[in-house]
Amino acid sequence: MNQKYIINIIGPTAIGKTTLSIAIAQHFKTEILSADSRQFYKEMQIGTAAPTKDELKAVPHHFIHHKSVLDDYNVGAFEKEALYTLGKLFESHDVVVMVGGSGLYIDAIIRGLDDFPAVDPSIRSTLNETFEKYGLEPLQIKLKALDPQAFETMAIDNPHRVIRALEVCIGSGKAYSSFLKKSKIKRDFKTITIGLTAERAIIYERINTRVDKMMEEGLLEEVKSLQHLQHLNALNTVGYSELFKFLNGEWPLDFAVSEIKKNSRRYAKRQMTWFRKKEDITWFDYQAPVQKMLESIDNAMS
Known part of the structure; x- marks a missing residue:
């Protein structure tokens, strides 16, 4: 039996993970498993920067828009479903690409969920x-x-x-x-993690540009269509909660957009804090050639 690998692509929001994951998946002629908890929901497309229709056609994706915001879905259910999906994919592929910015969901696949005490x-x-x-x-x-x-x-x-x-x-x-677990549980696959990074000012500039593009693509209309569901947990997230405040008459639109940018920058900072505490990550500048990353992956497999 051949050794199975997950190539795990991580990094802060707006850094270019989707583009890289598609390039690597095409190289290995494999498929992509998303570990981005915001992209699970089919009603949330623009505000989660989910892969475009063309990107979804370029490589088969799993766990993109497979749930509704009305569904009760959590990391435990994701771990169970994702491991089952990986088992099926590994029947015909030696390599599967995983991509996402949700550290808890990534860890659930690689390390398993943590054991917490029962509480009142x-x-x-x-x-x-x-x-x-x-x-x-x-x-x-x-x-x-x-x-x-x-x-x-x-x-x-x-x-x-x-x-x-x-x-x-x-x-x-x-x-x-x-x-939180201090050691990994044993999985039937090895994980090779590639991290994308950039100077903080560049990350923040890319976030601001992405938010402006989302607004141009119709984010406000998307949020307006979900206003009657704003009490749902899935919609208590950056890009949606701020525009709900505008639609509810609490904030002016310009301020709401500026808050999306600010909260997205804070989210990116927390992502990097999470990832930098992890071991066995090979970091690359976001503009590094894909070939350089593929050479690093090949070396890790040899």
């Missing part, structure tokens, strides 16, 4: 009530106090993630981050 359900109810009454900020402040490491590395603009971390902190009396 009333804690989550209380936290949900706080969120409904006062918004996300007081919960973020509490998480920063109880678990600074989790605050710095997780998606703190995601209410579900913040509430989950807080309920573990409060219920166990220990930091949420203290339960």
